[in-house]
Amino acid sequence: MTFPLLKYCGNQNFYDYQLAASSKASHIGFIFYEGSKRYVRSQEVGRWIGKYPKQKRQKLVGVFVHPTLEELKDVLQYVKLDIIQLHGHETVSFLQEVSHAVKLPIWKAIHHDEEALSLMREYNGVASGYVIDVKTKEAWGGTGQAFNWEVVPDYTQEAARQGVQCFIAGGVNPSNVKQLLLYEPMGIDLASGIEQAGVKSKKLVEDLERKVEQTMNKFPDEQGRFGDFGGKFVPETLMYALEELESGLGEAMADPEFIDLYHKTMKDYSGRPTPVTYARRLSEKIGGANLYLKREDLNHTGAHKINNAIGQGLLAKRMGKEKLVAETGAGQHGVATATIAAYLGLSCKVFMGKKDVERQQLNVFRMELLGAEVIPVESGSQTLKDATNEALRYWVENVEDTFYLIGSVVGPHPYPMMVRDFQRVIGDESKAQFLELKGKLPDVIAACVGGGSNSMGMFYPFLEDDVELIAAEAGGKGEDTAFHAATLAKGRKGVIHGALTYLIQDEAGQIIEPYSISAGLDYPGIGPEHAYLASIDRVHYESITDEETLEAVELLCRLEGILPALESAHALALAIKKAKTLTKEQDILVCLSGRGDKDVHSIQKTLQGGGVHE
Numbered sequence: 001m002t003f004p005l006l007k008y009c010g011n012q013n014f015y016d017y018q019l020a021a022s023s024k025a026s027h028i029g030f031i032f033y034e035g036s037k038r039y040v041r042s043q044e045v046g047r048w049i050g051k052y053p054k055q056k057r058q059k060l061v062g063v064f065v066h067p068t069l070e071e072l073k074d075v076l077q078y079v080k081l082d083i084i085q086l087h088g089h090e091t092v093s094f095l096q097e098v099s100h101a102v103k104l105p106i107w108k109a110i111h112h113d114e115e116a117l118s119l120m121r122e123y124n125g126v127a128s129g130y131v132i133d134v135k136t137k138e139a140w141g142g143t144g145q146a147f148n149w150e151v152v153p154d155y156t157q158e159a160a161r162q163g164v165q166c167f168i169a170g171g172v173n174p175s176n177v178k179q180l181l182l183y184e185p186m187g188i189d190l191a192s193g194i195e196q197a198g199v200k201s202k203k204l205v206e207d208l209e210r211k212v213e214q215t216m217n218k219f220p221d222e223q224g225r226f227g228d229f230g231g232k233f234v235p236e237t238l239m240y241a242l243e244e245l246e247s248g249l250g251e252a253m254a255d256p257e258f259i260d261l262y263h264k265t266m267k268d269y270s271g272r273p274t275p276v277t278y279a280r281r282l283s284e285k286i287g288g289a290n291l292y293l294k295r296e297d298l299n300h301t302g303a304h305k306i307n308n309a310i311g312q313g314l315l316a317k318r319m320g321k322e323k324l325v326a327e328t329g330a331g332q333h334g335v336a337t338a339t340i341a342a343y344l345g346l347s348c349k350v351f352m353g354k355k356d357v358e359r360q361q362l363n364v365f366r367m368e369l370l371g372a373e374v375i376p377v378e379s380g381s382q383t384l385k386d387a388t389n390e391a392l393r394y395w396v397e398n399v400e401d402t403f404y405l406i407g408s409v410v411g412p413h414p415y416p417m418m419v420r421d422f423q424r425v426i427g428d429e430s431k432a433q434f435l436e437l438k439g440k441l442p443d444v445i446a447a448c449v450g451g452g453s454n455s456m457g458m459f460y461p462f463l464e465d466d467v468e469l470i471a472a473e474a475g476g477k478g479e480d481t482a483f484h485a486a487t488l489a490k491g492r493k494g495v496i497h498g499a500l501t502y503l504i505q506d507e508a509g510q511i512i513e514p515y516s517i518s519a520g521l522d523y524p525g526i527g528p529e530h531a532y533l534a535s536i537d538r539v540h541y542e543s544i545t546d547e548e549t550l551e552a553v554e555l556l557c558r559l560e561g562i563l564p565a566l567e568s569a570h571a572l573a574l575a576i577k578k579a580k581t582l583t584k585e586q587d588i589l590v591c592l593s594g595r596g597d598k599d600v601h602s603i604q605k606t607l608q609g610g611g612v613h614e
């Protein structure tokens with residue numbers, strides 16, 4: 001179940017409004033109906049909003065009962081409402097008239113009774129949302145009285161059928177909200193339940209939000225699903241291995257000694273925390289927002305991959321496994337796995353597509369130097385997806401003593417969750433560092449996404465914050481050519497490596513070979529949690545071409561003396577585009593996921609006109 005939308009309604013003074021604007025509410029409501037004890041004047045509301053801006057994600061709702069068009073327009077002069085809520089007996093044709101006149105979404109309040117569902121159907125196609133409320137003789141709303149919530153799923157289903165939102169109102173408060181949540185409402189609307197002596201109460205709001213949070217299952221759910229995505233689409237033979245991993249992981253994550261060891265290893269062995277660097281000359285050159293870099297390139301082995309390899313390596317050891325097996329495309333994850341295997345005294349096999357073995361010879365040698373055995377995979381297209389298939393196959397046959405160390409937030413549950421949790425150190429550190437540096441959070445965070453582990457680790461601790469999250473997919477030679485890895489822009493839902501997600505596929509569902517200048521981004525799928533975050537519009541994904549990437553590489557080299565990995569340069573290129581649309585008071589934090597030494601040969605070849613993978 002996802003966190004429900006919350007509407008705090010009937011804000012009557014600056015204090016009420018400020019509390020709502022700094023809360024978890026998704027909607028802030030004002031009553032512009034003079035017959036209500038919560039009536040407020042639009043001029044005053046306009047002043048409050050000018051004085052204390054709401055969070056960008058929050059929407060302002062104006063509540064009216066039988067207003068005239070002139071009244072509505074008058075209010076809109078002072079308050080830039082996002083939604084008009086009509087709370088009386090307004091007709092379908094009146095809603096159409098209002099919608100035409102003010103060009104805003106119109107919500108209709110439906111007062112709960114036996115006729116309510118059929119009334120709701122009458123507004124189909126006209127109302128953009130519903131508030132199901134209780135009416136008394138004295139008041140149209142804000143009564144503090146609840147109805148029988150057993151029928152909540154009927155209202156929710158009808159709204160879902162119409163493709164609009166539905167809020168449950170009437171007498172909800174911190175003491176009964178858990179009861180309401182059993183019926184899985186899309187949204188909850190409160191007025192009197194968070195008031196004390198007629199004003200909104202900070203204590204009640206905090207109490208309510210804590211109760212809602214406690215009731216929510218954090219993603220993934222028990223089946224390993226992120227909304228519609230993720231899961232465990234694997235042959236039965238793999239189920240034992242996944243269940244063993246899930247229980248080993250659960251025990252380790254609940255053990256403070258394991259968590260301490262993981263952090264200590266990250267510090268003493270990999271050099272964490274990685275710094276946040278202000279890219280001063282680059283910011284000045286671009287204009288607009290300031291660019292900051294989270295320096296994952298300064299990790300041991302040169303990229304964020306080691307965070308996850310340390311976590312899973314320690315877990316393997318704790319679970320008594322002596323052998324690590326991994327897949328690799330560009331070789332970065334293979335190197336990270338071979339590194340941690342050497343450090344922990346474990347043996348290591350790395351499956352790598354034959355084509356990748358040929359084009360990444362330096363990394364192959366590096367893995368061998370670290371004591372790993374690199375196994376070229378000759379099946380399929382001889383690239384990363386085939387290497388992953390072979391690694392999974394090997395794991396099933398050798399599960400007794402072998403741990404499969406996946407390198408991204410992909411694969412069957414619990415891998416996407418586990419890799420995210422071992423990578424969230426990037427976001428956790430960034431949050432604390434940015435607050436210390438600037439006394440606030442960044443306005444925007446940018447990261448690149450192939451499978452999506454650096455971006456998931458960076459974004460995860462910011463999901464509930466008022467921070468815009470943007471991610472760069474590999475646009476290759478252009479989304480509309482046959483050479484890209486723009487999974488979300490061009491892909492369709494399907495199953496890859498045990499998880500339901502977006503992937504690029506042909507008409508028959510066969511996976512299309514992805515392409516990118518950056519070997520680390522040319523994966524045909526994307527982590528299921530990313531697919532979910534895209535589906536709820538929490539993260540905005542955009543594709544960045546090879547050409548834009550190379551421009552970003554050159555800029556960062558010349559202006560900051562930092563050679564980024566081609567993967568990370570995708571994020572930088574997206575951040576540069578975004579910075580130009582913002583002001584110098586705003587900040588963008590870019591996840592610089594790795595250093596570019598490994599890419600020098602590809603960059604040189606491309607700039608000299610040779611192409612990368614030819």
Ligand SMILES: O=C(O)c1ccccc1NCC(=O)[C@H](O)[C@H](O)COP(=O)(O)O
Pocket residue numbers: 008009010029031033036037038063065087131133134139140141142143144145169170171172189190191192193
């Ligand atoms: O709140 C009012 O005074 C009010 C008056 C007239 C029309 C609507 C009104 N409130 C609309 C809302 O959206 C309230 O949040 C909703 O009725 C829930 O109120 P409560 O039962 O007090 O939580």
